Amino acid sequence: MNLVLRREGAVVFYTPDVEKYGSIYSAPVFYNPAMEKNRTLSVLLLKTYGEKGLVVCEPLSGTGVRGIRYAVESGVVGKLILNDISKEAVELIKKNLEINGVDAEVYNEDANALLHKLKDSCDVVDIDPFGSPAPFIHGAFRALKEEGLICATATDTAVLVGRYPRKCLRRYGSVIVKTPFYIEIGLRNLLGYIARVAAAEDYKITPLMSYWEGHYFRVCAYAARGARDADDNFHHIAYIKYERGVRKILHAQSEGSSGPLWVGPLGDPLIINKMSEIGPYQDFLKILAEEYSISAPWFYRLPEFAAGGKSPTLKEAVGVLRAAGIYAVKTHMAPDGFKADGEYGEVLMAFKRYISSAHSLQ
Secondary structure, three states, X not given: OXXXXXXXXXXXXXXXXXXXXXXXXOOOOOOOHHHHHHHHHHHHHHHHHOOOOEEEEEXXXXXXXXXXXXXXXXXXXXXXXXXXXOHHXXXXXXXXXXXXXXXXXXXXXXXXXXXXXXOOOEEEEEEOOOOOOHHHHHHHHHHEEEEEEXXXXXXXXXXXXXXXXXXXXXXXXXXXXXXXXXXXXXXXXXXXXXXXXXXXXXXXXXXXXXXXXXXXXXXXXXXXXXXXHHHHHHHHEEEEEEEOXXXXXXXXXXXXXXXXXXXXXXXXXXXXXXXXXXXXXXXXHHHHHHHHOOOOOOOEEHHHXXXXXXXXXHHHHHHHHHHOOOOEEEOOOOOOEEEEOOOHHHHHHHHHHHHHHHHHOO
8 A cells, every 4th residue: 555644633644645546535545634624623522522531432444543633632532442344444543553652442344333342332433434424323322331422424415405305315314405504404414313313222412513514514412321311302303494585493394394304402602612712723613602502493694685686794794683683693504694593584674774774874
């Protein structure tokens, strides 16, 4: 294998030399440098969430960089379990563990087979596949102790936002209708699936961090076992209907609705704020923390409120709404998007009054 030495965070590690193989997808072991932010934020979350001595499992390890960064940078890993079905990946994982002085149990097994073997033994299970995490979520909960952290990355974003309806129904058990806020629908689709699997495995989940970045969705949730508490997941499962700007939460499927989706909180603002105090991506984390304080499971986009082909800037829009008594913040999910604790009609009226007063001053 043709290798090159890289650095990410506090670790150095070997990856296949992309120049030799043509692309990251042609390399014998997969490593995506574009996921550095994902891995860094995950390290910050574990550092904020964790107590020392955690058993951390990454059943789809690739080069092993995520798990190694957890061990080196978080300060809370007591036991690291890495696995990949590829023998070449396992060889590379062992090499990368050695150069970073990290101990780990390394397996060369099918991810689900390993997760079932690890039943009730892990504090953290991080599912980071190439594509959908759906086939591994049941196994992740089986490997978890009475309580712990479940993390999942999904790169099949087109499926989650409903671009491939049959595959979405087959993989996630959901029907998705196109909306201007389709990114949030996709994120809540993934969370809804995880919540339903959690309930089937007798776990209640509480999302700590959920977000979208270009080519993937990322979810990290605290999970606690208990059949009665697991029923609480369904308090946050519903359908969302969009028509002529209006958004509605429905508790049963109807024509033109999307779901079942998670309509509860996307994360914990307190944890996100703590993360921003100890690491990079502070501006991004600040946006997330503000978003998580809004209960509405959707966002608005400026073109929805344009008048005469014009609409306020995002900064103006947030200011106008706050002045009208409607709490509003930017969203990370669209450059022209904002979240607001107000119905569409209230938001529309606030903008109309603003535009009217602006014209009267001219």
